[in-house]
Amino acid sequence: MSDPICPGSIERLLEILEGKWTLLLLRHLFNGIKRFGELRRALHPISPKTLTDRLRLLEERGIVTRTVYSEVPLHVEYQLTERGRRLEPIFIAMGVWVQSEASDPKNELVSKSLSS
Known part of the structure; x- marks a missing residue:
């Protein structure tokens, strides 16, 4: 594979x-x-x-x-x-990643984008 x-x-x-x-x-x-x-x-x-x-x-x-x-x-x-619907899990995964990265204070860009 x-x-x-x-x-x-x-x-x-x-x-x-x-x-x-x-x-x-x-x-x-x-x-x-x-x-x-x-x-x-x-x-x-x-x-x-x-x-x-x-x-x-x-x-x-x-x-x-x-x-x-x-x-x-x-x-x-x-x-x-x-x-098109089969793309949804990709979007969910990206959202989960952004949320998990936002908790790290070193990730200023991610944190900033979530607060705006």
Whole structure:
């Protein structure tokens, strides 16, 4: 069996999750179906173009699905695919790591980010 954290694996994950807003966007989608406006408010000050670009990229990569409802008023909903849901344990592990590091006074950067 190959090493699950070999450099190639990490590089591929970073390619899939590229972009400043992608991780934050996914964090909000872990909480369920969201409309564009909900995501935009949650990720303020993200621009509509950037949000659209991130969502399209995630849709192309099979992480997010986009559903258009043609009723009046027209609305679009975004949700994670099964592939996207499989990223959740990674986010949980990162959160656990940050929490554990925050208790170490030498980790000023981690402690500072949790208090802001």
